[in-house]
Amino acid sequence: MDHGSHTHTGVSWQTAAQATLHCLTGCAIGEVLGMVIGTAFGWGNVPTTVLAIVLAFFFGYALTLRGILKAGVAFRTAFRVALAADTLSIAVMELIDNGVIALWPAAMDAELADALFWVSLAIAFVVTTPVNKWMIGRGKGHAVVHAYH
Template identity: 65%
Template sequence: MDHGAHHHHEHQHQHDAHHGSGTSWRTAAQATLHCLTGCAIGEVLGMVIGTAAGLHNATTVVISIALAFVFGYALTMRGVLRAGLPLGQALKVALAADTVSIAVMEVIDNTVIVAVPGAMDAGLGQFLFWASLALSLVLAFVLTTPVNRWMIGRGKGHAVVHAYH
């Protein structure tokens, strides 16, 4: 195979992997990990703020969810802004890329934290607080990866960001 044909074949394979039904688990896991990074920063920060301030559990969860979306979108926007997109377009890309993924993660991780007996009432110095938070993020990653694989395979979700990397 000559170099030009080989390059076209590789490009077609990458295109199929990102937009077709053959989306790899590796691609989906990378997209999920990227999304989880922002979610985890916001989720942990929200839980720490709410717990340290002695806020009501529901208020703590709302703060955590809001911060997860803010940090999730911010990480995606940072990359696409670096690629030269104007702010408004970068926000649209981040919303399209991350909204479903962050929403699924937030449902999973907050459900886990609320469901673990005593986790929402545990203090910052208690193992239960950190263990339930870690468990919730691991489960969010595991359960969101297939969602992201499905979306990327249809040219949705994190697939919209790939044009800017």
């Protein structure tokens, strides 16, 4: 199939959801790991959150990068594609996820934070999916990645 003449305007919600899920997986791994490390070192909320966000970006990019590299693309090209594909997606997801937790009174209380962590990731998924659908529809974001699948 020739991807060049293929228009991206009819992007399915399933494609957008899959791209978002990819991103969400990386974000969740990074955030959980960040919280575990931050807690293990007895850090406060701010350094723990910063570490979680950095790791969320790292794992989000890593998952995309792995898929592109498997297609035999050179690392530098694959890295640029991953940055282009995931930066907005991860940024929106992290903003929503951490925004919900930051703005919710008492969200940092352990039991509530556990439930809210998953709720905020779910909200982030719902908000980020249309962003990815819009980006893929314009040949951006994960549309770039799909050329290598």
